[in-house]
Amino acid sequence: MGILSGLLSLPLAPVRGTVWIAEQVLDEAERQYYDAGALRRQLEEVALARDSGDLDDAEADALEEQLITRLIEANRRSRESHG
Template structure:
């Protein structure tokens, strides 16, 4: 049955390969997006931009809120992976 299945599903191999590549790209993008170290650096950059006057208080507050939410999600994901 295995050989027959492989022969019948051979035309779908490019689709499976494309799906696999897409899944790998998604996993890497999420890993980078939820990297706690990168988020902390971005928080420091926002604080420095606020101090230098490049960002107003409202903009900085909004960015910090988004970054803290990502950091919380990163910590949650880290705990789940540790189980």
């Protein structure tokens, strides 16, 4: 039955491959989006931009809030994956 089921499911191989690739891309995108080191660097950049006057307080506050929210989620994900 293994050969028969393999032959019958062969037309679905491209779909399974495409799904696997999409999952890999999503995993990598999430890894980069929630990278704690990158988020901390971005927070530092926002602080520097605020200090230099490139960002006003409202813009900087909004960016910091978004980055801190992502950093909290990154820490939660890290705790969940480590036990």
